[in-house]
Amino acid sequence: MTSPQPFKNRVLVLMVCLFAPTAWLAAQDQRTDTVPTRSSVDTVTHPFPVHIDSVETALRIKNLNPYFTLHVDSTLTYRLEINKDESKFYWYLRNSPVGLRINKDNGTLTFKAEKSYFLSGKLRYDNEYRVNIGVQSLDNPTERVDTSFAIVFYNTEIVPAKIKPSVNSTVTIDEGDTLSFKVQCDFGSFPIDNITFLSNMPIKNYTTVRKCDDDFTWSPPFDFVKDSDPGKEKIVLLSFIGTNRFMVRDTAVVRVIVKDALNYPFALQEYNLAARNINTYVLQLKYTFVQLDKGVKKTKGARTGFDITSSTTALTGTILTSSTSTGAQQTGKILPSVGVSLVPIKEAVAPQKVFDQNQASSIRSSIKRLDYMLQDNAVVGERDPDISKKTAKLKDELKQIQIQLIDIPLEMTRDMSEKDLNEYFNSPKVNKKYRLKK
Structure with a gap:
């Protein structure tokens, strides 16, 4: 009779043989249902975890620098990266400064800040340029990113003020x-x-x-x-x-x-003083001329009276000598002698004033000359450049006439005004009397 222990072992082996294929098939069915998706992490076949992009992941730029500073005559090379396959996207720039470029395939920014850009005025120092940059999918136009960055150019060269x-x-x-x-x-x-x-x-x-x-x-x-x-x-x-x-x-x-x-204000004052001195001297000469002319005129009247009396006496004597009366004839013989005797009396009482008349003529010509010099050397314009020369001419002319007429006494007539003197001096009788005769 067999022992009960070997019997139990045989039963266990038989059960394992019956259920082993079924368990293996179940295990195979379970592995088929748990195939990992694209977004899962395979920890069986790969030694390191690998991230597989899914459709739901948003597009972004991973290394965008929002602010660039660039020195003149330097070069910028900067590659931008995204979180997806770059071969399916392209890059672009908008309102970029002169010289800034981007590679549309790999997103590499390049720029060489040449000094000619700044010398020509196309670029300016210390001015912030805002650049719009974008990346877009070649397959899906709605998948895109638009952003911006700033770039500033500076210069370390010191330009002296x-x-x-x-x-x-x-x-x-x-x-x-x-x-x-x-x-x-x-x-x-x-x-x-x-x-x-x-x-x-x-x-x-x-x-x-x-x-x-x-x-x-x-x-x-x-x-x-x-x-x-x-x-x-x-x-x-x-x-x-x-x-x-x-x-x-x-x-x-x-x-x-x-x-x-030339100190023109002072020169003008000097000219006015010289003109005023000439006008004053001309008035003095006119006063003297009036006195001389009146004396000559009075003497001429007296001499004319003596001449008329002498002529009348001689004519009366001639007439009486032809009379039939003896007394009248005797009187007629005496009267011519009386007329002849009046001549020395005339010379004694009213001698001819030839010197005075010559002096009056000289004074009149001097007055006319000074008037002409004032008119010829008048100041022209607001600032006459020849005012000094004109002033010197007036002074010289006045000095010469004063020396020429130094012996003539200048008498002042108080009862005549300047207007009366000018009217008397320029009257037709005086002009006729003292005009030059051939």
Whole structure:
């Protein structure tokens, strides 16, 4: 009789043989139903986990830099990446600055900041350029990303600021003229904050320049140039020193040549004084002429009376001598002698004033000459350049006539006004009496 233990072992082996194929098939069916999807992680066949993109994953740029700074004459090469297969997408730029490019296949940004772009004005330093960039699917137009970044160009080269006056470095002006110009600046890398003014000699009445675009105005006085200065001119050096916040200086020098010029207001006063002296002297001559002419006229009247009386006496005597009366004949013989005796009486009582008449004629010609000189040397315009010459001519002419008429006593007639004197002097009788005769 067999033992019960071997029997149990046989039963177990038989059960394993019956259920083993069924379990194996069930295991195979279970593995077929759990095939991993694209988004799952295969931890059986791959030693490292691999992420497989799914349709639901959003498109994005992984390494976009929102701000670029680029030095002049340098080169930019920057490749942008996305989270999907780049072969199925293309890149593009909008409103990009001159010279910036992108590779539409792999998204590589390239740019060479050439200095010619900035010198021509196409690009500017320290100006933020906003660039729109995008990436889009070749298969699905709705799958796209639009974003932007900024790019700024800078320059480490120091451009010095300059002071540039709005006039040439050498300016020539006359005394009394006004020098006016604007002090301009080229700001460069660092603008000029303050301007200091210096001069090689003291000057007055000028406007102070403190900052750029201020006006400098100065008018040299008429006595600025001295007679001892060489060439009757003086050189003034105007220095404008500009400084920036780092106390870097730039100096502009304007060389001003001031020439000796006529003090026209003073010259005009001198001319008016000379003309006034001539008018006063002419009035004195007219007063004297009136006195001389009246004396000549009175003497002429007296002599005419004696001549008429003498002629009448002689004619009466001639008539009486032809009378039949003896007494009348005797009287007629005496009367011619009486007429002859009146001649020495006439010369004694009313001698001819030839000297006075000659003096009156000389005074009248001098007055006419002075009037002509005043008219010929009148001031023309607001600023006559020959006013000094005209003043000298008037002075010389007045001096010559005063020397010529130095022996004539200038008598003042108080009972006649200037108008009465002019009317008397320019009357037709006087002009007829003293006109030149052939």
